[in-house]
Amino acid sequence: MATPEAIQVSSLPLPPNQYVSLYTDENVRRGRAPRPPPPINDTYMMFGNTFNTDDTIIRPLEAQGIKRLYPHNFDRRRELKKLNHSLLVNFLDLIDLLVRSPDSPRRAEKVEDLSLLFIHIHHLLNEFRPHQARETLRVMMEVQKRQRVETRERFEKHLEKVQEILNHALQMLPDTSELDSKIGISTDVMEAMDTTGSDQQGFDPCNPEDRIMCNVIDEMLLSNSSY
Structure with a gap:
């Protein structure tokens, strides 16, 4: 009898084709595409673990069943330095055990100690995420301000x-x-020239006796020409 094959399930499976096919451009434009599922209000399963929506983003170590190695009131930088130093010391102890007595049961204890130290370091780093998000936002706003x-x-x-x-x-x-002054000067000159010409037309510079003689000569010439 053949044994059933194990079904492999991906942690991020692809959506079903019959569901994806409903989100066409025509359906989205006409509002016929299915609405997204409502938000979850209580608990949900993800990657085989149960999560509660009321839980904080970074859950305390005690809620995860892990022993706390540092007090509740502490300096994160100082504790990270202490954990890093303890991690190095325990790693050197593990190497010494592997060299001197590889079959010693203390080897498993050292591995558990190293795992616990890594969990605490990771937890402290995660507690810095809100501060990192605020600092990232602050830097982005400063860059935008500088650009403006x-x-x-x-x-x-x-x-x-x-x-x-x-x-x-x-x-x-x-x-x-200056233009007005130049135009005024030219107008004055033209007016002066006009008045001078009119005066000259009314004034006769010839002597009256000479004019009489000229008229007599003109009459004599006209009479001679008539003959």
């Missing part, structure tokens, strides 16, 4: 350059008062 300040400074420089060009162009334009 640099953009404003570049804009102000371009604005000053444009204002300088406009002021230089305005300075190169002729003054309107």
